[in-house]
Amino acid sequence: MEYSIGEFSRLTNLGIHTLRYYEHENLITPKRNSSNRRCYSDKDLAWTYFIKRLKDTGMPIKEIQRYAELRAEGSLTLNERMEMLTVHRESLNEQIKVLQEHMAKLDDKIDFYRQEIERTSLK
């Protein structure tokens, strides 16, 4: 299947402006039809979902750009891409750990509030 930018925007939940911006940054590079309109493919769709995953896990655009470059160069860059993902996996692991620690402290604080409210009978 092929999609216009409008359809693709709905499918991916990315604004039209954002899609053009991503193209400008060489992240998503759809084909063009005879009248120069963007034609997004299913491959673009899968790739866009992956980009969203990288973004949602805190990878900056610059780094995704680098990954996109490697991807465009083909299978000779498989090693390097895997290396990037492995490093990113580590940062993600760390993020989760830190958030879990914060969660524990937050729970302590909430407990403290609960006791304080109890104690001062503001319940």
Place this chain on the structure above:
Amino acid sequence: MEYSIGEFSRLTNLGIHTLRYYEHENLITPKRNSSNRRCYSDKDLAWTYFIKRLKDTGMPIKEIQRYAELRAEGSLTLNERMEMLTVHRESLNEQIKVLQEHMAKLDDKIDFYRQEIERTSLK
């Protein structure tokens, strides 16, 4: 103990400019000495650590501002503050869940790469 802005900056790992900015935004409001220099207290220190925790878990400055307002109003706002923290706790829980899902998908992708590299003997 009381600290100058320089000392406090070292203690908290927040730049001097950032501390002044936080004060401007009514997040941290140290006393002043006779010559108008900021005097941070240990209470400010504990409060700053907590602000950092809220920030690191994705709470925007605006919301921390609101929390700070309530805090300044005293114990009558304990309920409302606890409510804010409880809501934030939920978002944090959700964040962790989403990141864990991303992690699983990332692991799949890395596995795929590993196989692909193996298969094409680019190892």
Place this chain on the structure above:
DNA sequence: TCTTGACATAGAGTTTACTCTACATTGTAT
């Protein structure tokens, strides 16, 4: 044919959270 709506580009504007600059004061070591 005319108009409308989706699309095109280039470039300006926005938001968040700092970060820095310019310039004036003040406390401290020599």
Place this chain on the structure above:
DNA sequence: ATACAATGTAGAGTAAACTCTATGTCAAGA
């Protein structure tokens, strides 16, 4: 007494990631 380092204020500048505006093109329906 003087230099110099830390601090003060006000306001400008920065970076990232969008988001919007102005203006123009083009295919399809009334």
